[in-house]
Amino acid sequence: MRDSFISSIYKVTKKDKNVLCIVGDIGAFLLRNYIKDFPNNYFNLGVAEANMVGVASGLAMSGKIPFVYTITPFITARPYEQIKVDVCYNNANVKLVGVGSGASYGTMGSTHHSLDDLALMSTLPNMTVISPSDPLEVEEAVFAAAKHVGPVYIRLTLKSKPLIYKREDFKIGKARVVRNGKDVAVIATGDMVEVAVDAASILEKENISCQIINMHTIKPIDERLIGDLSKKYKVIISIEEHSVMGGLGSAISSVLAQIPDNKALFKAMLR
Numbered sequence: 186m187r188d189s190f191i192s193s194i195y196k197v198t199k200k201d202k203n204v205l206c207i208v209g210d211i212g213a214f215l216l217r218n219y220i221k222d223f224p225n226n227y228f229n230l231g232v233a234e235a236n237m238v239g240v241a242s243g244l245a246m247s248g249k250i251p252f253v254y255t256i257t258p259f260i261t262a263r264p265y266e267q268i269k270v271d272v273c274y275n276n277a278n279v280k281l282v283g284v285g286s287g288a289s290y291g292t293m294g295s296t297h298h299s300l301d302d303l304a305l306m307s308t309l310p311n312m313t314v315i316s317p318s319d320p321l322e323v324e325e326a327v328f329a330a331a332k333h334v335g336p337v338y339i340r341l342t343l344k345s346k347p348l349i350y351k352r353e354d355f356k357i358g359k360a361r362v363v364r365n366g367k368d369v370a371v372i373a374t375g376d377m378v379e380v381a382v383d384a385a386s387i388l389e390k391e392n393i394s395c396q397i398i399n400m401h402t403i404k405p406i407d408e409r410l411i412g413d414l415s416k417k418y419k420v421i422i423s424i425e426e427h428s429v430m431g432g433l434g435s436a437i438s439s440v441l442a443q444i445p446d447n448k449a450l451f452k453a454m455l456r
Contacts, residue, residue: 186341187284189320191215193327198223207241209234209255234264242271245278257283257299272336273309280330281338287426289343304431306338307404314404316340318378319347325355342376360407366394370418374400374433377424403436411440415449422452429453
């Protein structure tokens with residue numbers, strides 16, 4: 186995921202010189218080609234995340250498209266007030282990119298874990314929240330975020346292997362069907378899409394057929410698809426590497442609660 190973002194930010198900057206890459210003292214070696222070819226588009230603002238977000242907001246107000254990249258808890262929780270006030274209240278065109286989301290940085294300890302970032306970002310006004318499932322979708326998300334006018338948060342884990350399935354064009358707020366099934370609907374996001382696919386293969390041996398949905402956009406969530414699933418399936422399950430409070434599970438529950446005749450049983454799961 187990380188390497189895919191590095192290559193994607195290079196491609197999108199080559200296409201649009203208004204795109205900037207702002208980092209919090211990480212990834213200098215991986216970004217060496219970017220720094221060499223786009224020295225005026227790269228800013229390392231050090232371990233000063235609140236300032237980094239404020240600077241990005243100012244640059245966005247001047248017509249630039251800043252992508253602010255660092256470890257997830259340091260770009261979501263630490264500068265939260267600046268994101269809320271400087272970016273979201275002003276609908277500034279800032280793109281936040283968190284790497285190592287969930288428990289990806291397991292050996293680094295709890296300071297580097299993020300099981301609340303989707304909740305934090307989803308509650309903010311004007312914020313779009315994207316959680317790509319694989320490296321191919323990371324590139325699609327980066328280009329979509331650059332085109333989208335307004336704040337975007339992209340959640341990256343450390344997955345490196347692409348999922349193999351027929352893909353429709355990537356659209357913010359439009360989920361993708363990874364696998365068809367008739368008994369149970371499983372909605373997953375990020376790395377958990379692959380986990381859901383593996384689980385479906387196991388359940389298939391027990392004669393349980395699972396429809397797998399890649400919900401790459403948490404906000405705005407694909408309400409129409411969730412509504413359709415509630416009519417077709419008696420059981421809907423969500424899987425995410427995040428607290429079930431405020432994440433994918435909560436977003437799905439909110440949609441289902443607004444469907445008057447919903448009879449689907451819903452279970453949110455944290456892996």
